[in-house]
Amino acid sequence: xxxxxxxxxxxxxxxxxxxxxxxxxxxxxxxxxxxxxxxxxxxxxxxxxxxxxxxxxxxxxxxxxxxxxxxxxxxxxxxxxxxxxxxxxxxxxxxxxxxxxxxxxxxxxxxxxxxxxxxxxxxxxxxxxxxxxxxxxxxxxxxxxxxxxxxxxxxxxxxxxxxxxxxxxxxxxxxxxxxxxxxxxxxxxxxxxxxxxxxxxxxxxxxxxxxxxxxxxxxxxxxxxxxxxxxxxxxxxxxxxxxxxxxxxxxxxxxxxxxxxxxxxxxxxxxxxxxxxxxxxxxxxxxxxxxxxxxxxxxxxxxxxxxxxxxxxxxxxxxxxxxxxxxxxxxxxxxxxxxxxxxxxxxxxxxxxxxxxxxxxxxxxxxxxxxxxxxxxxxxxxxxxxxxxxxxxxxxxxxxxxxxxxxxxxxxxxxxxxxxxxxxxxxxxx
Amino acid sequence: xxxxxxxxxxxxxxxxxxxxxxxxxxxxxxxxxxxxxxxxxxxxxxxxxxxxxxxxxxxxxxxxxxxxxxxxxxxxxxxxxxxxxxxxxxxxxxxxxxxxxxxxxxxxxxxxxxxxxxxxxxxxxxxxxxxxxxxxxxxxxxxxxxxxxxxxxxxxxxxxxxxxxxxxxxxxxxxxxxxxxxxxxxxxxxxxxxxxxxxxxxxxxxxxxxxxxxxxxxxxxxxxxxxxxxxxxxxxxxxxxxxxxxxxxxxxxxxxxxxxxxxxxxxxx
Amino acid sequence: xxxxxxxxxxxxxxxxxxxxxxxxxxxxxxxxxxxxxxxxxxxxxxxxxxxxxxxxxxxxxxxxxxxxxxxxxxxxxxxxxxxxxxxxxxxxxxxxxxxxxxxxxxxxxxxxxxxxxxxxxxxxxxxxxxxxxxxxxxxxxxxxxxxxxxxxxxxxxxxxxxxxxxxxxxxxxxxxxxxxxxxxxxxxxxxxxxxxxxxxxxxxxxxxxxxxxxxxxxxxxxxxxxxxxxxxxxxxxxxxxxxxxxxxxxxxxxxxxxxxxxxxxxxxxxxxxxxxxxxxxxxxxxx
Numbered sequence: 001x002x003x004x005x006x007x008x009x010x011x012x013x014x015x016x017x018x019x020x021x022x023x024x025x026x027x028x029x030x031x032x033x034x035x036x037x038x039x040x041x042x043x044x045x046x047x048x049x050x051x052x053x054x055x056x057x058x059x060x061x062x063x064x065x066x067x068x069x070x071x072x073x074x075x076x077x078x079x080x081x082x083x084x085x086x087x088x089x090x091x092x093x094x095x096x097x098x099x100x101x102x103x104x105x106x107x108x109x110x111x112x113x114x115x116x117x118x119x120x121x122x123x124x125x126x127x128x129x130x131x132x133x134x135x136x137x138x139x140x141x142x143x144x145x146x147x148x149x150x151x152x153x154x155x156x157x158x159x160x161x162x163x164x165x166x167x168x169x170x171x172x173x174x175x176x177x178x179x180x181x182x183x184x185x186x187x188x189x190x191x192x193x194x195x196x197x198x199x200x201x202x203x204x205x206x207x208x209x210x211x212x213x214x215x216x217x218x219x220x221x222x223x224x225x226x227x228x229x230x231x232x233x234x235x236x237x238x239x240x241x242x243x244x245x246x247x248x249x250x251x252x253x254x255x256x257x258x259x260x261x262x263x264x265x266x267x268x269x270x271x272x273x274x275x276x277x278x279x280x281x282x283x284x285x286x287x288x289x290x291x292x293x294x295x296x297x298x299x300x301x302x303x304x305x306x307x308x309x310x311x312x313x314x315x316x317x318x319x320x321x322x323x324x325x326x327x328x329x330x331x332x333x334x335x336x337x338x339x340x341x342x343x344x345x346x347x348x349x350x351x352x353x354x355x356x357x358x359x360x361x362x363x364x365x366x367x368x369x370x371x372x373x374x375x376x377x378x379x380x381x382x383x384x385x386x387x388x389x390x391x392x393x394x395x396x397x398x399x400x401x402x403x404x405x406x407x408x409x410x411x412x413x414x415x416x417x418x419x420x421x422x423x424x425x426x427x428x429x430x
Numbered sequence: 431x432x433x434x435x436x437x438x439x440x441x442x443x444x445x446x447x448x449x450x451x452x453x454x455x456x457x458x459x460x461x462x463x464x465x466x467x468x469x470x471x472x473x474x475x476x477x478x479x480x481x482x483x484x485x486x487x488x489x490x491x492x493x494x495x496x497x498x499x500x501x502x503x504x505x506x507x508x509x510x511x512x513x514x515x516x517x518x519x520x521x522x523x524x525x526x527x528x529x530x531x532x533x534x535x536x537x538x539x540x541x542x543x544x545x546x547x548x549x550x551x552x553x554x555x556x557x558x559x560x561x562x563x564x565x566x567x568x569x570x571x572x573x574x575x576x577x578x579x580x581x582x583x584x585x586x587x588x589x590x591x592x593x594x595x596x597x598x599x600x601x602x603x604x605x606x607x608x609x610x611x612x613x614x615x616x617x618x619x620x621x622x623x624x625x626x627x628x629x630x631x632x633x634x635x636x637x638x639x640x641x642x643x644x645x646x647x648x649x650x651x652x653x654x655x656x657x658x659x660x661x662x663x664x665x666x667x668x669x670x671x672x673x674x675x676x677x678x679x680x681x682x683x684x685x686x687x688x689x690x691x692x693x694x695x696x697x698x699x
Numbered sequence: 700x701x702x703x704x705x706x707x708x709x710x711x712x713x714x715x716x717x718x719x720x721x722x723x724x725x726x727x728x729x730x731x732x733x734x735x736x737x738x739x740x741x742x743x744x745x746x747x748x749x750x751x752x753x754x755x756x757x758x759x760x761x762x763x764x765x766x767x768x769x770x771x772x773x774x775x776x777x778x779x780x781x782x783x784x785x786x787x788x789x790x791x792x793x794x795x796x797x798x799x800x801x802x803x804x805x806x807x808x809x810x811x812x813x814x815x816x817x818x819x820x821x822x823x824x825x826x827x828x829x830x831x832x833x834x835x836x837x838x839x840x841x842x843x844x845x846x847x848x849x850x851x852x853x854x855x856x857x858x859x860x861x862x863x864x865x866x867x868x869x870x871x872x873x874x875x876x877x878x879x880x881x882x883x884x885x886x887x888x889x890x891x892x893x894x895x896x897x898x899x900x901x902x903x904x905x906x907x908x909x910x911x912x913x914x915x916x917x918x919x920x921x922x923x924x925x926x927x928x929x930x931x932x933x934x935x936x937x938x939x940x941x942x943x944x945x946x947x948x949x950x951x952x953x954x955x956x957x958x959x960x961x962x963x964x965x966x967x968x969x970x971x972x973x974x975x976x977x978x979x980x981x982x983x984x985x986x
Binding site for chain 3 (some may be wrong): 076
Binding site (some may be wrong): 066067068069070074077078080081082083 | 487553556558559639640641644649652653655656
């Protein structure tokens with residue numbers, strides 16, 4: 001019988017394995033996930049350590065969000081598997097409504113001191129944007145990364161582009177000049193710009209979304225359970241982008257492989273957020289120039305150009321045993337000093353209304369003038385609509401984007417209409 | 431003359447199969463900028479990619495996880511499948527034929543059918559993010575049972591009868607009398623199981639989201655598609671090289687067994 | 700004694716019974732059940748009748764994934780059989796370094812698909828990939844192996860052939876070795892050319908192997924996942940969207956568990972039908 005015993009032992013071992021899940025810290029410890037960006041990890045570590053020193057009775061443990069194709073995918077799996085942390089600090093605004101409806105988030109407005117804090121930090125437009133359809137607020141507005149156009153003034157000058165292009169036709173004109181100049185001077189392949197063509201939803205943060213918001217002054221994508229982007233702005237943006245590819249001003253192939261094509265002066269412009277400044281400073285060659293300006297806008301348009309702000313917020317999951325304590329901790333991450341430290345460490349902007357009045361930020365920006373255009377743009381950003389399925393909506397738009405913009409197989413009108421139809425279907429059952 | 435041409439042609443073919451691996455290793459040992467120049471040997475030799483890789487992702491831990499999972503699964507498959515195979519081959523009991531036809535039927539079921547429900551099962555058991563999800567569903571498989579059954583059918587009845595007269599129970603007969611004379615089948619099933627478990631990616635990607643518990647192919651896949659490799663080709667190739675290394679070493683040592691086992695696995699249709 | 704033996708019979712098969720109940724039978728039933736529901740696991744399940752099936756019939760992406768699979772198989776199967784059979788016939792003769800050649804061809808088979816995809820992704824690179832650099836050396840144009848919608852699926856099919864062909868060489872070798880040598884000698888005496896010998900002696904014997912290779916390749920084609928997942932994400936223009944990748948997207952991107960289960964169910968049915976059909980057609984053709 002000893003063999004049978006051995007089998008039973010193996011079975012017992014297996015059962016133990018089954019029950020031993022990934023180490024959950026002991027029960028009193030709060031678990032906090034930050035983004036996996038190295039600078040943010042540094043910031044989080046500093047503040048978690050500080051907290052643990054001064055509040056040993058409420059210990060916090062932090063780790064970056066596990067590796068996955070996107071952090072949103074990992075988080076969703078954690079929600080489904082009930083392995084969420086107590087706090088997550090890199091929540092994409094477009095996901096909050098889905099999670100709130102599923103009942104896995106704590107309504108923060110029920111916590112002491114939250115609303116006061118919120119109104120002190122943000123203006124009413126932001127508060128409106130983050131208020132869920134059920135009237136509750138489930139997220140702490142934390143940071144934004146306004147998307148702007150980065151350009152290489154030297155390349156523009158060399159190609160004879162006098163004024164920095166700000167609208168569709170001047171941008172297209174610049175593209176023609178750069179192409180011609182590269183051909184005449186035998187410079188090899190040079191392009192006006194580059195943008196990721198991959199039809200995955202979050203790549204639209206860097207092309208379609210900011211252009212759409214700029215053109216429409218921040219109109220919604222989805223409204224009242226229907227697609228809203230089937231309008232002149234959506235179509236105009238598709239038409240503009242399509243020209244960039246049809247005329248070969250933007251390459252379809254990604255210029256991966258060797259060094260950053262922008263820093264190598266093969267690409268004259270790109271749409272990107274403030275985090276790029278740190279990268280550029282680290283890798284650029286001596287004397288390399290770059291600058292920022294708002295996204296291209298339709299020719300006749302005037303007034304401020306909005307952009308996509310890529311807001312990431314903090315949320316508390318309902319697996320948290322003491323939300324009030326978690327909120328107490330979160331507050332230490334969003335004090336003016338913490339926000340300034342965050343800006344300095346990561347090059348990303350805190351989402352607060354006093355960026356241009358609080359001396360803390362004014363002084364910092366003065367010392368780092370490259371950031372100033374982003375600080376101005378941060379006043380004119382939009383996040384995501386408070387609607388369900390936003391990822392899927394952006395995926396649908398991406399599918400049409402690829403067919404119409406990148407490959408030119410469809411007219412902008414048809415592509416936008418097809419996307420709108422598919423999006424309407426998505427909301428049909430609700 | 432014709433012969434030389436023939437060997438040149440065959441050599442070219444072999445080269446086409448080996449060259450990518452050589453390139454992969456060389457490129458992973460070259461500076462990022464020079465990777466396009468790599469032909470056979472590393473250009474501007476550096477082990478930088480490997481150093482950075484070990485700093486960036488827990489690749490060593492994932493190797494240990496993979497070895498652990500694949501070993502337990504292989505052991506489980508050998509034990510449990512040989513048990514079922516033995517009963518189906520040498521025992522008479524009610525429902526045996528039914529069970530056997532059922533076995534043949536389940537072998538034809540594509541995994542696409544059970545992927546979603548099995549994931550939900552893992553969620554309900556609370557097994558997501560645990561080794562149980564990687565191990566338990568793999569502990570038995572129909573093909574291994576079939577191989578064992580086939581093999582046990584060929585064993586002389588005398589051997590079993592003699593053991594029974596000596597008072598051995600059935601488990602003892604299986605593990606102490608039959609196993610020692612079934613080494614080739616054990617090796618075949620073992621190698622196939624170990625390799626399929628080791629190489630599986632889809633299932634781990636679905637059930638494991640905790641970096642510390644990831645298997646090596648999973649971690650390397652997510653590293654390649656996720657953001658942390660930052661588009662660095664050298665690092666991606668270094669991770670692929672590390673992933674390939676254990677199996678290639680095993681293959682070079684046990685080449686004959688590998689080829690025989692995989693050939694046997696092909697016979698399943 | 701007899702009683703004892705019956706008990707031990709059931710003891711021996713009990714792990715198998717439990718396993719199959721939990722991980723095969725229940726899932727099959729549950730996936731049928733799920734296909735009438737909408738469920739994201741977090742919220743309560745919702746009965747939706749046949750709407751998942753209706754959606755599937757109009758789902759252009761699912762149709763596209765099936766079409767992509769056909770493209771893959773149309774290239775992969777003939778290529779695979781031709782190369783594997785050709786090399787097997789060569790290796791079946793007296794060849795120097797036979798073990799070396801066999802070992803070399805078999806190498807990609809043992810390595811994880813992830814390694815192969817990461818590796819070939821670089822080889823297929825547009826600007827910097829070795830293959831394009833080589834083509835340019837020879838004076839050809841660059842090809843957008845993974846970025847041109849026309850080329851992307853064929854590229855994956857070529858890669859898959861490279862990965863698997865070693866296995867099929869071995870299978871064909873096993874088949875070839877079962878052809879009696881005397882048959883060749885006899886026909887040589889009668890003046891048959893090597894080609895005639897191949898056609899009339901070799902092929903009939905290895906026909907079962909050809910069927911097996913076809914069926915295994917077909918199942919492999921319908922199971923394509925890691926290749927598009929790593930190399931292309933299903934693009935460009937969904938030209939490499941495989942059926943399993945689409946199920947993965949519906950299931951684990953959007954958590955439409957009901958719809959993903961429906962897709963899995965229908966796909967499984969299609970696979971069974973195709974394999975059954977292949978077998979019937981080929982077996983009827985046999986002389």
